[in-house]
Amino acid sequence: MKPTARSIAAALVLALCALPTPGWGFSTVSATNVGNVATLTANLNFSLVVPRFLLLRVGSIGVIDSISFNPTAAQVGTGAVIAGTGGDLGGGAVTVLAQGNSTGTGSLVYQTTTAALTDGTQTIAWSTIQVASAGSATIAHPAALSNASATPVTISSGLAGVFNLSATWTYSWSDGGTVNPASSYSGRVAYSLSQP
Amino acid sequence: MRLLSAGFAVIAALASQPALAQTLALVGAGNQIGLLVGSTGGTVDTVNFNFSSQPVGTAVPQSGAAIPIEIALFSKGGAASAARVVSLTASPAVASASGLTSGANVVPWTEISWTVASIVSSVGTTTVIGPAAGSFPATGPTTTLISLQCTTPSTYCYVHADYTFSYKNTNVVPAGTYTGVIVYTVSML
Numbered sequence: 043m044k045p046t047a048r049s050i051a052a053a054l055v056l057a058l059c060a061l062p063t064p065g066w067g068f069s070t071v072s073a074t075n076v077g078n079v080a081t082l083t084a085n086l087n088f089s090l091v092v093p094r095f096l097l098l099r100v101g102s103i104g105v106i107d108s109i110s111f112n113p114t115a116a117q118v119g120t121g122a123v124i125a126g127t128g129g130d131l132g133g134g135a136v137t138v139l140a141q142g143n144s145t146g147t148g149s150l151v152y153q154t155t156t157a158a159l160t161d162g163t164q165t166i167a168w169s170t171i172q173v174a175s176a177g178s179a180t181i182a183h184p185a186a187l188s189n190a191s192a193t194p195v196t197i198s199s200g201l202a203g204v205f206n207l208s209a210t211w212t213y214s215w216s217d218g219g220t221v222n223p224a225s226s227y228s229g230r231v232a233y234s235l236s237q238p
Numbered sequence: 239m240r241l242l243s244a245g246f247a248v249i250a251a252l253a254s255q256p257a258l259a260q261t262l263a264l265v266g267a268g269n270q271i272g273l274l275v276g277s278t279g280g281t282v283d284t285v286n287f288n289f290s291s292q293p294v295g296t297a298v299p300q301s302g303a304a305i306p307i308e309i310a311l312f313s314k315g316g317a318a319s320a321a322r323v324v325s326l327t328a329s330p331a332v333a334s335a336s337g338l339t340s341g342a343n344v345v346p347w348t349e350i351s352w353t354v355a356s357i358v359s360s361v362g363t364t365t366v367i368g369p370a371a372g373s374f375p376a377t378g379p380t381t382t383l384i385s386l387q388c389t390t391p392s393t394y395c396y397v398h399a400d401y402t403f404s405y406k407n408t409n410v411v412p413a414g415t416y417t418g419v420i421v422y423t424v425s426m427l
Contacts (some may be wrong), residue, residue, distance in 0.1 A: 053310050080426045084275035085331070085419050086305060087284040090345060090405055094413040095294050143294060192369050206295060206410040 094144045098235035100211075101129055101136035106230075109134045111171075111215035119221035123172070126213045131238040140181055140198075140205065146238030148201035150181055151194035152231050159227040160191065166227050170215055177209030187231065194234065201237065265389040271324050272310035272396070287405040295410035304355070304402045307369075309424045310396035313388035323366060324426045325385035328374070331419035335377060340414030346419070347408045349372035356400040359386070362393040369399035373406075374420070 099108035109126040113136075117124065126134020142148050160164035168187040175182040181198050188195045201207075276283030281391040285302035311324045330337075331346055351373040359365050366385040374380060388395040 080269075081269055082271060082273040082424045084273050084422045086275050086422065087282055088287075088302075088338055088350065088403070088416075088418045088420065089284050089289045090300075090416040091288050091289065092340075092411055092413050092416065098294055123415055132338045141293070141295060141410050147413070168360050204410055206413050 057181065073114075082149045089235065092143065095142070096144070096148070096235055096237050097139065097141040097152070098233060099137060099139040100144060100233045107136060109136075109171070109213045113215075113217070119217060121216055121219040124215045125214055126215065129213070131210060133153065134214060138181060138207075138211055139208040140178070140207045140235055142201060142235070142237040143204045144237045145203060147199070147203075148199040148235060148237030149199040150201065150233065150235050152187075152197060152233045155230045155232055159229040161225040161227050164223050164225060164227070166217075166222055169230065170217060172214050172216065174212045174214070175209055176212070178207040180205075181207050181209050183209075183211045197233075202237075250293065259395055269322060270310075270312040270314075271424055271426045272308070272424065273326070273380060274306065274308040274310075274388075275422045276305050276307075285403045287403075288296045295407060297406065297408055299351075299404040300407055302405070304400040305338045305399050306398065307388065307422065308385075308396055308398040309384055310394070311386065311388055311391055311426065312394045313390075321387065322426050323387050324424060325367070326383045326422060326424045327381070328381045328383060328420050328422045329379040330374070330377070331421050334418035337376075337424055338416035338418035340412070340416040343412045343414055343416070345405075345416050346376055347420075348376050349408060350374050352401045352403045354399045354400070354401055358398045360397075362389050363387075363395035363397060364389050365397055369397065369401075379423075 066170065107129050109128045111124045111126055112125045113122065114136045129136040131137060140150055147175065151164060152166050158167050159170075160166075167189050169189050171183060173183040174185075183197060184195065283305060285305060287300045287302050289300060307326070309324055309326045311322065311323070337344045337349070339345075351371070353371045354369040357369050364387040366387060367382050369384050372380070373382070384397050384399070386395060386397050
């Protein structure tokens with residue numbers, strides 16, 4: 043059958059209506075042709091920008107915790123293990139969280155800010171403080187603090203790519219049988235997480 | 239040319255109707271279905287999730303902008319046309335079938351959820367399935383998001399809702415810009 047101007051015009055309109063249009067569209071289907079399925083599609087884009095970040099938590103958030111060891115007179119010089127007090131978990135325990143999402147390999151280190159625990163004159167070695175770790179083995183703390191404070195001590199050097207590690211570190215103290223002069227000794231340990 | 243002119247006349251008449259009027263055209267005697275996702279006029283909108291100072295992976299959701307989504311049916315007449323059901327589903331585009339991607343890294347679609355607000359349906363609409371909060375499945379299409387029927391023949395009916403999408407932020411993921419495309423499909427069965 044030879045197409046007429048009217049049928050060509052109708053076909054043109056139908057063709058235009060069938061073109062998918064990004065974001066919106068329309069279609070038609072015959073009301074009498076119930077078996078047909080008419081469809082329209084529209085796209086929606088999603089974009090998520092994840093920044094590089096690095097997070098280290100040791101103890102309370104926004105507060106520097108203090109761990110205290112208070113041996114009794116009867117315990118002095120016996121080498122008894124003295125549990126700590128304080129820390130965000132209590133009993134000398136702290137929450138540890140290390141997270142990063144860059145492409146490089148990160149490391150977790152600590153450094154004592156003084157050469158030893160001190161009362162200003164007398165000292166007690168840092169190595170008298172023991173640390174028990176639970177949770178992620180990747181960030182398990184060395185069993186005792188190091189006396190060397192000149193350079194950072196590595197806890198973990200294999201924090202590659204994306205990591206999300208948690209642990210609990212519990213501190214205790216023992217004089218190892220040494221009788222120390224009566225006094226109040228203090229010091230600070232600084233923990234650092236880095237990732238290129 | 240008389241039919242072509244008539245077609246434009248109907249489009250002009252529909253322009254006074256709310257919502258999808260500008261996206262519908264009447265041709266011949268058939269029903270028409272309409273779909274609006276985001277802006278009108280052919281723009282493909284982008285839902286952006288941008289972290290500010292919020293740490294990654296804390297499970298604190300990051301919200302994007304609200305996107306209007308609307309489906310419509312112009313029931314041209316007859317009992318059969320009024321019985322037709324128009325349904326909306328959504329599926330990931332082929333290039334982002336497994337999730338939003340940034341190079342080789344993937345954030346699964348299950349990390350994207352939504353809430354709905356400003357739900358409106360026209361007079362003469364039976365909402366079989368109404369807009370509701372949900373999340374994308376890991377792969378493949380969603381269940382039906384919205385479906386409607388016109389309650390009477392020769393009715394223009396629609397359902398509209400504003401969808402506000404959120405990134406769940408469940409996991410620590412590699413830094414990068416992740417993109418993906420969801421294809422919304424409205425069908426008349």
